[in-house]
Amino acid sequence: LYKTLLEKSLNKTITDDEKLLKHTVELYLAREDFEFFCTLLYSQRGYTWMWFHKYLMQRLQAKIERPTEYDLKYQRLLVRMCDQHGKSTIMAVLFPAWCLGKYPHKQILYLTYSDTRAEEISPEILNILTDPIYKEVFPDFMLPDELDETVRRAEKSKEKLSKRQI
Numbered sequence: 197l198y199k200t201l202l203e204k205s206l207n208k209t210i211t212d213d214e215k216l217l218k219h220t221v222e223l224y225l226a227r228e229d230f231e232f233f234c235t236l237l238y239s240q241r242g243y244t245w246m247w248f249h250k251y252l253m254q255r256l257q258a259k260i261e262r263p264t265e266y267d268l269k270y271q272r273l274l275v276r277m278c279d280q281h282g283k284s285t286i287m288a289v290l291f292p293a294w295c296l297g298k299y300p301h302k303q304i305l306y307l308t309y310s311d312t313r314a315e316e317i318s319p320e321i322l323n324i325l326t327d328p329i330y331k332e333v334f335p336d337f338m339l340p341d342e343l344d345e346t347v348r349r350a351e352k353s354k355e356k357l358s359k360r361q362i
Contacts, residue, residue, distance in 0.1 A: 226333045230257040233294045234286065237329055248277065249286060256291050260299065288317045293324040297334030 210218070226233040231253040235245065245253070252275060258264075259273055277283050292304045308314050324330055325339060 223333050227298060230254075230291065230294050233333065234290050236333070237290065237324065237327065238285075248281070252277075252283075252286055256287070260295065260302070284313075284317065285320075289320045289324060293321055293330065296325065297330065297337045300337070 222232075222236060226236045231245070231250055234243075234249075234253055255273065275283055275287060288306050288308070292306065295302050295304055306314075306317070308317065325337070331337070
């Protein structure tokens, strides 16, 4: 069904009802499938996921949803990839955002090499959590009131970073 709607969309022969159905299916798939969630959120940014990105996305989702005996015993995932190949984007930004929407009871611990790096990542996650597409995918997700101060601090941190980069 989705492939048919996508083809019609690409050929510009899609009706308004079919557009609505396609959008509804996309939201459902993004809720259920981490790889689709990543694609939906980052497609407008020009990202093209390579095979190793997709493998990492599938592995992360499996670790949460279908843990193996090994996963249950060790509960950690070590990822080694070259610099600038999307580790932080996938593991530190998109995955926590998807997990917070799909599994609000889960806890995620993200460790990084410096406070500065953590301060760079926090605003990125908050940008995802406040993105209109994210709110459509996870309509019941709301930031707790106590995070208001965290959001303000992250925005200030983002402003500092952008000033530093100029």
